[in-house]
Amino acid sequence: MEMLAESDKFKTFSDALKKAGLADKLKEKGPFTLLAPTDEAFAAIPKADLAALMKDPEMLKGILSNHIIPGARYTRNKLVKAGTVKTLGGAELTIKADAKKVVTVSDARLLKGMTFLPVDGNGMILGIDKVIMSAAAPTPAATTAPAATPAKPAK
Secondary structure (H helix, E strand, C coil): CHHHHHCCCCHHHHHHHHHCCCCCHHHCCCCEEEEEECHHHHHCCCHHHHHHHHCCHHHHHHHHHHHEEECCCCCHHHHHHHCEEECCCCCEEEEEECCCCCEEECCEEEEEEEEECCCCCCEEEEEECCCCCCCCCCCHHHHHCCCCCCCCCCC
């Protein structure tokens, strides 16, 4: 966690993990792989949605749990070989590499040069360019939308 907090690329993610109550989980004995969205990835979320998300620890936990892969320390190559991985939040993420060796995890791109092994050795951190908004976790827009009006029965 300290590595994320001290980085100039993952401050928002580090703060979000703390607000979601997941920071302590990452201090536990691993192994695990952390898919870490950059600050730019969070900045791509509409401001109102991001503000709502950061104020809702449960929703935040649901989304961020899908950035934690328990039970393994995946490198870029091991992720590609796995093809799919299951997250702490229960989502199944698909990993693909194209002809140019660009690796995607669901709709997020793995960033080259952003792979870190935390000092305590319990996991691997891989930088990604998007926040994974999985179907397993509601997005702020989905939870704040007004309820649909029930259809009237036909006469």
